[in-house]
Amino acid sequence: LAKTTQPISMDSYEGQEVNITCSHNNIATNDYITWYQQFPSQGPRFIIQGYKTKVTNEVASLFIPADRKSSTLSLPRVSLSDTAVYYCLVGDSGAGSYQLTFGKGTKLSVIP
Amino acid sequence: SQTIHQWPATLVQPVGSPLSLECTVEGTSNPNLYWYRQAAGRGLQLLFYSVGIGQISSEVPQNLSASRPQDRQFILSSKKLLLSDSGFYLCAWSGGLHTDTQYFGPGTRLTVL
Numbered sequence: 352l353a354k355t356t357q358p359i360s361m362d363s364y365e366g367q368e369v370n371i372t373c374s375h376n377n378i379a380t381n382d383y384i385t386w387y388q389q390f391p392s393q394g395p396r397f398i399i400q401g402y403k404t405k406v407t408n409e410v411a412s413l414f415i416p417a418d419r420k421s422s423t424l425s426l427p428r429v430s431l432s433d434t435a436v437y438y439c440l441v442g443d444s445g446a447g448s449y450q451l452t453f454g455k456g457t458k459l460s461v462i463p
Numbered sequence: 464s465q466t467i468h469q470w471p472a473t474l475v476q477p478v479g480s481p482l483s484l485e486c487t488v489e490g491t492s493n494p495n496l497y498w499y500r501q502a503a504g505r506g507l508q509l510l511f512y513s514v515g516i517g518q519i520s521s522e523v524p525q526n527l528s529a530s531r532p533q534d535r536q537f538i539l540s541s542k543k544l545l546l547s548d549s550g551f552y553l554c555a556w557s558g559g560l561h562t563d564t565q566y567f568g569p570g571t572r573l574t575v576l
Contacts, residue, residue, distance in 0.1 A: 385564065392551070392570065392572070393567075393569065393570065394555070394567025394568055394569060394570050395507070395553075395565075395567050396567070397564050397565070397566065400564060438506070438507075453499070453506045453507035453508075453509075454506050455505060455506040456506055
């Protein structure tokens with residue numbers, strides 16, 4: 352499984368756009384990139400998943416460069432409720448084991 | 464829609480006592496099931512996963528075990544709890560042949576004293 356590296360913490364003011372970058376230099380051809388959000392004492396919640404280029408949903412955007420060795424989660428106009436830990440994961444579902452490895456994530460603190 | 468349940472929500476147990484945590488999924492068939500543990504201030508550690516009834520894969524050696532007696536039921540057990548077993552236990556499921564999105568339950572907070 353590819354290892355990921357992301358900042359331990361980030362601070363942002365309300366209303367700003369937040370970009371969290373994740374490095375995954377050893378990503379394999381079949382790997383997808385997935386981001387989860389976790390609030391204290393809750394299970395992680397799926398945010399967005401992508402393979403290449405750009406993916407956008409109602410919550411966030413995911414930017415993946417051509418070499419796929421990194422990805423950036425973009426949260427538009429964050430609010431206090433976006434304060435959480437964000438995990439970047441790289442995994443291969445085609446192998447049949449469906450394993451994902453969660454690192455320590457990035458703790459985002461939104462400041463009023 | 465699919466839902467995942469875990470119980471109990473919180474549990475305080477003495478060292479050396481047994482453990483049984485239960486996870487059930489509704490609204491889907493033949494899900495892949497997972498048990499994770501999260502120690503305070505740390506990331507999630509995958510403990511077990513299952514791709515079918517009676518099929519359990521262990522990721523880390525420990526005094527915990529898992530069983531899947533029914534398609535949508537996943538149980539985490541221990542014969543004798545250790546202090547180091549304290550943590551937040553999360554069950555998750557995923558479905559479909561070409562997706563690795565996992566959906567997590569509400570979790571069980573276990574404190575071993």
